[in-house]
Amino acid sequence: MQSDLFSALTWEDALLLLRDNSLLRDLDVAIARFLKQQCPQASYPVLLLAAFTSNQQASGHLCLDLKNRELATQLWGTSPPPELVSLLPGKPDDWLHDLQHSPLVSQNGSTPLVLNGSRLYLRRNWAREVAVAEAIGQRLATVSPLPAERLRDALARLFPNAGDQTDWQQVACALASRSGIGIITGGPGTGKTTTVVRLLGLLQSLSMASNQRLRIRLAAPTGKAAARLTESIGEQVEKLDVKTAVRDAIPTEVTTLHRLLGTRPDSR
Numbered sequence: 266m267q268s269d270l271f272s273a274l275t276w277e278d279a280l281l282l283l284r285d286n287s288l289l290r291d292l293d294v295a296i297a298r299f300l301k302q303q304c305p306q307a308s309y310p311v312l313l314l315a316a317f318t319s320n321q322q323a324s325g326h327l328c329l330d331l332k333n334r335e336l337a338t339q340l341w342g343t344s345p346p347p348e349l350v351s352l353l354p355g356k357p358d359d360w361l362h363d364l365q366h367s368p369l370v371s372q373n374g375s376t377p378l379v380l381n382g383s384r385l386y387l388r389r390n391w392a393r394e395v396a397v398a399e400a401i402g403q404r405l406a407t408v409s410p411l412p413a414e415r416l417r418d419a420l421a422r423l424f425p426n427a428g429d430q431t432d433w434q435q436v437a438c439a440l441a442s443r444s445g446i447g448i449i450t451g452g453p454g455t456g457k458t459t460t461v462v463r464l465l466g467l468l469q470s471l472s473m474a475s476n477q478r479l480r481i482r483l484a485a486p487t488g489k490a491a492a493r494l495t496e497s498i499g500e501q502v503e504k505l506d507v508k509t510a511v512r513d514a515i516p517t518e519v520t521t522l523h524r525l526l527g528t529r530p531d532s533r
Contacts, residue, residue, distance in 0.1 A: 276297075276301070276309040276312050276313065279309075279313060279352040279353075280294045280297055280298075280312075280313065280316055281294065282352065283313075283316070283349065283352060286346075286349060288320075288340070288341065288342065288345075288349065289316050289317070289320050290319075290320060290323065292319060293316040293317070293319040293320045296315060296316060296319045296387070297312045297313070297315050297316040297319075300312060300315050300369055300377055300378075303369070303377065304367075304368055304369050306368065307367060307368070307369050308363055308367060310353060310354070310355065310359070310360055310363045311364060311367045311370070313352070313353050314329065314353075314360055314364065314385060315369070315378055315385075315387075317329055317339075317340055318378070318385050318386065318387060319387060321339070322390070324339070326339075327386060327390040327391075327393070327394055328381075328384040328385055328386045328390065328391075328394075329384070329385045330384045330385075331357040331360055331361055331383045331384075331385065332357065332382075332383035333383075336357065340353070361380075361383065364378070364380050364385060365380065370385075374391055374392055374395075376388065401445075401446055404446050405444065405445045405446060406445075407445065408443075408444060411442055411443060411471060415471060415474075416439065416442060416467075416471070419467050419470055419471055420435055420438060420439060420467065422506055422507075423435075423438070423463045423466060423467055423505070423506060424438075424463070425506070434456050434459065434460045434463065437449050437460050437464075438460060438463055438464045438467055441464050442464060442467055442468060442471075447464075449461060449464075458494070458498060458501060459501055461498075462498055462502055462505065462515070463501075463505065465481060465515050466502075466505045466506075466507045466511060466512075466515060469481070469507075469511050469514050469515055470507050473508075473510065473511055473514065479514070481514075481515060481516055482516070482520075482525055483498065483516055483517075483518070483519040483520070484519065484520055484521060484522045484524075484525045485519050485520075485521060485522070486521070486522055487521065488521055490519075491519040491520055491521050492519075494519040495517060495518055495519045498517050498519065499517040502517050
C-alpha cells in the first residue's frame with residue numbers, strides 16, 4: 266500500500282515531500298519547476314536529479330557525480346526512510362540513461378543541464394568551472410620561468426640546512442616559483458605555512474632585485490582561518506632570512522576570500 270501511494274505521487278509532490286524532509290531547499294524546487302516550464306516533456310527522474318544537483322551547492326559542490334561512491338549519502342543523508350528513497354526510482358545507470366536522452370541535457374552547455382561523463386551540472390556552474398580551467402591553462406602556458414642561477418642562490422639562503430637530504434619544502438618552493446600556479450598541500454604540522462612564507466620571500470626578493478615589487482594578497486576561506494593564519498604567517502615572516510625591505514614588502518594580514526574579491530554592484 267505504501268509503495269502504491271508513493272508511485273502515485275507526481276514529480277512536484279515528490280519535490281515538496283523531499284523539501285519538507287530537508288533533503289531539498291525551496292531554491293532547488295523552484296529550479297525544477299522552471300525546467301519543467303521550459304521543457305514540459307522532461308521526465309520525472311531528470312527533474313528530481315536537477316533539484317538534487319542544485320542542492321549540492323549547499324554543501325559546496327558544483328555538480329552531482331552519479332558514479333560517486335558516496336552518492337546515496339549525498340542524496341538522502343545517512344539514514345533516510347525507505348519511502349523517501351523510493352521517490353527516485355531506479356539506479357545511477359538508469360538515471361544516466363534518462364539524462365543522456367533528455368532535451369534538457371547536453372555536453373556542450375547549450376542546455377540548462379550539462380552532463381560531463383557521470384557528472385551533472387547546472388549550466389552556469391559548468392560554465393564557471395570551464396572558465397576557471399581555461400584561466401589556469403592560460404597561466405600555465407604563459408609563465409616565464411625565473412633564471413635558474415638566481416633562483417638557486419635565493420633558495421640556498423632561505424633553506425640553508427638542506428645538507429645531503431632532500432628538503433621537500435625547498436623543492437616545493439622551487440617548483441611553485443617556476444609555475445604560473447602552485448598548490449602546496451599536506452596534513453597538519455607538515456610545514457605548509459613555512460613553505461608558503463619562504464616562497465613569498467623568494468619571489469619578493471627576486472622581484473625587488475630587479476627594481477620591482479610584487480603585489481601580494483593573502484586570503485583564507487573563513488574569518489577564523491584568516492585570523493589563525495595572520496598570527497602564524499606574521500611569526501614566520503619575522504624569521505625570514507631576507508633584507509628588511511623585502512620582509513616589509515610581504516604582507517602578514519590575511520583576509521577572507523569574500524572580502525578580497527569584494528562586491529560587484531548590480532550583480533549576484
